[in-house]
Amino acid sequence: MTRIEDVARLAGVSTATVSRALRGLPTVSETTRSRVLLAAEQLDYSASPSASRLAGGKTGTVAVIVPRITPWFVGAVVEAAEEVLHRAGYELLLYNIGGREHARHRLLHRANLPKRVDAVMLVATPMGADDLATIASLALPGVTVSSGTVVPGWPSIRIDDRAAGRTATEHLLGLGHRRIACIWGDPADEYAHPAHLERRRGYQEALNALGMLPEPRLSVENRADAEGGRLATEELLSRGDPPTAIFASCDEMAMGAVNALRTAGVRVPQEVSVVGIDNHDLAGAFGLSTVAQPAAEQGQLAAGTLLGPLAGRSRTDGELTPVILPTWLVARDSTGPPRED
Amino acid sequence: MTRIEDVARLAGVSTATVSRALRGLPTVSETTRSRVLLAAEQLDYSASPSASRLAGGKTGTVAVIVPRITPWFVGAVVEAAEEVLHRAGYELLLYNIGGREHARHRLLHRANLPKRVDAVMLVATPMGADDLATIASLALPGVTVSSGTVVPGWPSIRIDDRAAGRTATEHLLGLGHRRIACIWGDPADEYAHPAHLERRRGYQEALNALGMLPEPRLSVENRADAEGGRLATEELLSRGDPPTAIFASCDEMAMGAVNALRTAGVRVPQEVSVVGIDNHDLAGAFGLSTVAQPAAEQGQLAAGTLLGPLAGRSRTDGELTPVILPTWLVARDSTGPPRED
DNA sequence: CTGAAAGCGCTTACAG
DNA sequence: CTGAAAGCGCTTACAG
Structure with a gap:
């Protein structure tokens, strides 16, 4: 050497x-x-990076913290952020804290983040009050992407989940549906992502705006993946008097719903319509109607936001208004007017 | 501090x-x-990691190199590897070299990998002869996962892609299909992943075994994603005299194929059957018949393989027989017997 | 614009 | 089993 x-x-x-x-x-x-x-x-x-870091005090590295890697949204955000970061000459240290409490704890308490990285990016990772305090004590610059919780002093990039839920539901209402079910993800444990709750709230608001009340029996909660969507839909069907449309709080659940319906011999959308949120990579192939959110843009924006602090420019410490990116309806083949009875 | x-x-x-x-x-x-x-x-x-590294000469970090992050297989492998690595106390530096030639070049020539990491993991990333020589000159321990090319001295973990293609095709043959199309991914450019080519070869072998010859007009190449599957299938349909079944070289393409068929008013599987390879996360929700491969296991195994060299134990320099993991048929709703004419 | 020297915070022979 | 000292390879005041 x-x-x-x-x-x-x-x-x-x-x-x-x-x-x-x-x-x-x-x-x-x-x-x-x-x-x-x-x-x-x-x-x-x-x-030598090690020598430079030791002498210069900068690591040239950012920690990207995710709750999983495989979900479409997480992958799309990380992929976009990675390109911006590497292009600017920074390394990306990946931490998947998943559902594993010890991974979260190790990262926050033992990993010694400030000695390893110059900045942190939190993707779709909500934090409890304890964790927020720990993160704040790290005194690192950072950014959150669609993380539900906001870290004081960090910019946040996200969509308006409630509005997305409204848009999806209004699409169904506009088609003439009145019996609309909601299947939604992530039971309310400490680290559950609030996006699903917000989206469901949007669903309720859309109904309320028409003077309708959401029926409790038309609301089913389950895991925020295809399997959860399938189970929730089976539950819905088992209750009898099924809805004419289903709003799912994410595309994975929506796909599971479509599958459950078809398996039960219910035609989509002739007998039941299904709409999701996200515009998953495979939503097109699935023919799934959905409310799209820009994932790559969120990753790019978030990475771009970090570049200033990484270069040593201290952030303008003014109030940080969250950057809220637009969502939009993408109507495909899984929604249509209710069957004439 | x-x-x-x-x-x-x-x-x-x-x-x-x-x-x-x-x-x-x-x-x-x-x-x-x-x-x-x-x-x-x-x-x-x-x-302080920087000080330890400088003094000790070890980084405690492994580079994980991927061609993309969003594809299901890549995410599943990285997720599993991440857990093993972090559990053992190692950091994971993520490099997405994508289709970007300059990213690949920068990583191999400018990133100074040996000063940054102690080991390398190549996921689904084939390498040309030049790159292989560069990697060899790095003299780092490493492992390849389903990467098509083998790096001398590195263990390799993969499935038998040709056998998987055979299994998928034999499934269709067993159902009675005789006019079977093949849609397959990744045109033959320098960095194309050979898995698709191998899977297609398996398709051909399965036909040959029954004394059949693959018809050139029933073979269509396109991008290895849902969109590519859709386009390939449309091309297939436009040629007239359509097949009774389609073998797709990956699940994403298969999902695109199912979508194209349904859009064209062709019922799946009543009129045309479709089978893929991978057992993608959403294959179940899609009702897609497929040949499954164990992605998480490949990631775990690969990470485990690195632990020895990382701890300083020099690899047993014997010949490295590739670890070949099994694949298996998962028949769902997208395949059935051909229509009686 | 440039250099000598100190220092970053560890680990590793070496000696005992 | 333990310590003093050198050294890892840079960057950063400081001085000129």
Whole structure:
């Protein structure tokens, strides 16, 4: 491994000058800089990250914290953020804290985040009060993406989940449906993502706006995935007097619902319509009507937000208004007018 | 930030002893160790990674290289590997080299991987001869997961893609189909993943075994996602004299195929059967028949494989037989006997 | 614009 | 089993 000293010797300058020249600091004459660059090139030199970090105090790394990796939304956000970050020369340390309490605890208490990274990005990861306090004590810059909870001092990027729920429900109402069920995800445990709750609230608001009251028996809660959607829908069907339409709080659940209906011999959308939220990668192939949210844009924006603080620019400490990205209806084949009885 | 010296002072020992005690080295008396542990606890001390790396030469980090993050298989592998790695105390640096040639080049030539990580995991990322030579010159331990190409000296974990293609096709043949189309992914560019080619070969072999010859007009190539499956299927339908069954080289394409068929008014499986490969997360909700492969297991195994070299144990340099995991048929609702004409 | 020197916070022979 | 000291390879005031 060639060291900075080798480059300094070859270029005939001090190591301090090599360091400055290679990092593009302005206090180096052009002729010196080019000499250094040439020498570094010849020796195929690049600085040791560990040494730079120890001496400079910056890690050039950001921690991306996710609750899972496989869900479509998480993957899309991380993928987009990764590109922005790497393009800007930063590394991405991935932490999946999942449902595993010890993983969350280890990350927050033992991982020593401030010594490992310069910034943190929280994707779809709600935090309890305890965790929020811990994070605040880290004094790292950060950003949250669709995380339900807001970290004081960090920008937040998200959609308006309640509005998305309203849009989905209004789509069904507009088609003429009046018996609309809601299947929604994530039971209310400590780390449940509030998005589903919000979306359900949107559903209720849309009904209320028409003077309707959501029927408790038309509301079923289950896991926020396809399997949960299937189970919730089976439960719904077992209760008798089925709805003419189902609003699901995410596309995975909606797909499970469509599957359960077809399995039960119920035609979609002729007998029952289904609408979800997200515009999952496979929603198109599924023919699923949904309310789309821009996932990649959220990842890009979030990463972009970090670039300033990473470069040392302290954030404008003004009040941080959340960035709320638009959602929009994408009507496909899983919704239609209710059957004429 | 408390430093090792603070702990040493409080415990009344040297920093060398603190370092040894905290890392669990055997050359420390139990009474000393517990004194050190207590002091570290009191001061909430944990070693600075940068300093440890610089002094010790180990990064405690592994690079996970992927071609994308959103595909189901990649996410499932990374998720499983992440858990094993973090549990063992290692960090995970994520590199998405995507289709971006400059990302691949930067990672291999500029990122200085040996100074950043102790090991590398290649997920579903085939490499050209040039890249292989570069990787070999890095002299890092590593492992490949379903990457098509094998890196000399690295274990490889994968499935038998050709056998999977055969199994899928034999399923259709067993149902009585004789006009079976193949839609398959990834055109043959330099970085195309060979899995699709192999799976298609399995399809051909299955036909050959029955004395049949694959018809060129029943074979269509397109992108390895739902959209590509849709387009390939539309092309197939436009050629007239359609098949009674379609084998798709991955589930995403299969879902796109089912969608294209339904959109064209063709019932699945009554008029045309569709089978994929992977057992994608949503294949169940989709009712898709498929040949399943164990993704999480591949991630776990791969991460486990790295643990030895990471701990300093040099690999048994014997010949590395690839670990080939089993695949199995999961018949759902998208396949059935051909229509009686 | 440039250099000498100190220092970042650990780990590792080496010696005892 | 333990410690003093050197060293890992950079960056950063400080001085000029």
